Amino acid sequence: MRITGLRLRQLTGIMEHEEPFWEERLARPVDVYPEHKVQTAADGYWMPRLIAPGRSEVISVFLEIDTDEGVTGLAGPVPHEVAWIIDREFRGLLQGADPLATERLWDLMYREAVHGRKGATMMAISAIDCALWDLKGRWMQQPVYRLLGGPVRPSAPAYASMLGYSIEPELAHKRTREKVAEGFRALKWFPRWGPTDGREGMARNIELAETLRDAAGPDVDIMLDAWMTWNRPYTLEFARRVAHLDIRWIEEPVMPDKIELCAEIRHLSPVPIATGEHEYTRWGQKALLDAGASDVLQADTFWAGGLSEMVKICTLASTYDIPVIAHGHSVPANTHLTLAMPELLAPMVEYLVKWNELLQFFWQEPVKPVDGMISVSDRPGLGVEIDPDKIESEEELGWSSVPNMAGSVQTHQQTIEEGE
Numbered sequence: 001m002r003i004t005g006l007r008l009r010q011l012t013g014i015m016e017h018e019e020p021f022w023e024e025r026l027a028r029p030v031d032v033y034p035e036h037k038v039q040t041a042a043d044g045y046w047m048p049r050l051i052a053p054g055r056s057e058v059i060s061v062f063l064e065i066d067t068d069e070g071v072t073g074l075a076g077p078v079p080h081e082v083a084w085i086i087d088r089e090f091r092g093l094l095q096g097a098d099p100l101a102t103e104r105l106w107d108l109m110y111r112e113a114v115h116g117r118k119g120a121t122m123m124a125i126s127a128i129d130c131a132l133w134d135l136k137g138r139w140m141q142q143p144v145y146r147l148l149g150g151p152v153r154p155s156a157p158a159y160a161s162m163l164g165y166s167i168e169p170e171l172a173h174k175r176t177r178e179k180v181a182e183g184f185r186a187l188k189w190f191p192r193w194g195p196t197d198g199r200e201g202m203a204r205n206i207e208l209a210e211t212l213r214d215a216a217g218p219d220v221d222i223m224l225d226a227w228m229t230w231n232r233p234y235t236l237e238f239a240r241r242v243a244h245l246d247i248r249w250i251e252e253p254v255m256p257d258k259i260e261l262c263a264e265i266r267h268l269s270p271v272p273i274a275t276g277e278h279e280y281t282r283w284g285q286k287a288l289l290d291a292g293a294s295d296v297l298q299a300d301t302f303w304a305g306g307l308s309e310m311v312k313i314c315t316l317a318s319t320y321d322i323p324v325i326a327h328g329h330s331v332p333a334n335t336h337l338t339l340a341m342p343e344l345l346a347p348m349v350e351y352l353v354k355w356n357e358l359l360q361f362f363w364q365e366p367v368k369p370v371d372g373m374i375s376v377s378d379r380p381g382l383g384v385e386i387d388p389d390k391i392e393s394e395e396e397l398g399w400s401s402v403p404n405m406a407g408s409v410q411t412h413q414q415t416i417e418e419g420e
């Protein structure tokens with residue numbers, strides 16, 4: 001079997017939702033600058049685009065890999081900059097290759113893109129790898145979790161990740177109770193305040209933690225995600241002041257390059273520390289493990305290198321006895337991975353409640369938790385299909401008119417030669 005081509009399908013659909021869709025945003029590292037700090041959830045830097053009250057336009061790009069045997073692999077959605085890299089950097093490289101040789105193709109892409117070991121290029125490799133696993137499953141008529149050596153268990157707990165919900169105490173209390181009533185045994189919330197918000201900000205973050213514990217009761221896990229906006233003294237003071245609330249973890253307290261600092265925080269904090277969603281490949285995750293920077297690794301399947309790399313990251317983490325709870329931008333792929341791993345190694349699946357309305361909007365059967373547990377179907381591959389009824393319009397993306405990188409280098413060389 002040979003790869004005959006890639007397609008980048010940009011789909012547009014209309015999603016109906018409660019108004020507003022985003023009630024709150026997360027704190028961001030750029031919020032140390034006042035012009036960024038004033039932005040609200042309504043400032044619209046996130047999709048979807050509101051077109052009328054309760055109706056938004058969802059635009060998603062999906063990758064399809066075609067073969068000469070008529071089997072197609074599907075993955076996504078991917079951001080536009082990732083689609084661009086897939087098109088420019090990898091389309092030609094994959095043409096004619098054996099799509100089942102996922103290990104070979106991963107290594108080929110990794111060696112080709114030596115500047116792309118982290119960030120958007122690795123996200124492109126991740127999406128291609130996931131599409132290839134989907135393709136392999138469809139060709140073998142087996143679900144991906146079985147190809148990965150599973151199932152170890154038929155379903156796994158999902159935790160509700162509450163990004164985008166209001167953190168006003170009354171509403172946060174109400175939503176926490178709702179999610180617990182739906183069956184979730186763990187919830188993650190996003191404190192909005194940090195070191196530049198003084199004592200009042202700290203008090204509001206602590207109030208949020210107290211509210212969540214009160215609403216959840218003693219038997220439900222609460223996690224808090226600082227999304228890289230805190231520093232060492234702030235995190236340690238916060239951890240000390242909420243230690244009695246039995247918080248399961250504080251997530252990403254500092255910027256991802258501060259690995260040693262994160263390790264120091266972890267060793268001093270009475271609350272466990274989780275990190276890794278903005279780290280890439282086995283080598284990036286190994287640096288976190290070697291430093292002792294995290295109690296939980298949170299590599300994202302669609303960012304850190306795809307399913308091929310996540311299996312290696314899980315194997316590596318198992319030797320340190322550190323669990324992997326994959327970051328939740330790819331619930332179908334993450335669920336296949338989690339169900340193929342021992343429970344202590346991959347104990348849960350992150351379910352970003354609002355984000356999944358967008359990320360899984362075009363799926364015929366989105367992968368959603370029931371009673372706090374998540375599982376996937378026995379359909380071949382990753383088990384998801386695009387629902388044609390949700391497509392309002394469609395465009396195939398390609399940037400072939402842009403001069404390619406090899407061309408630019410050649411021009412540069414010629415310029416040098418001409419100069420000589």
Ligand SMILES: [Mg+2]
Binds near residue numbers: 225227251252277
């Ligand atoms: Mg996070």
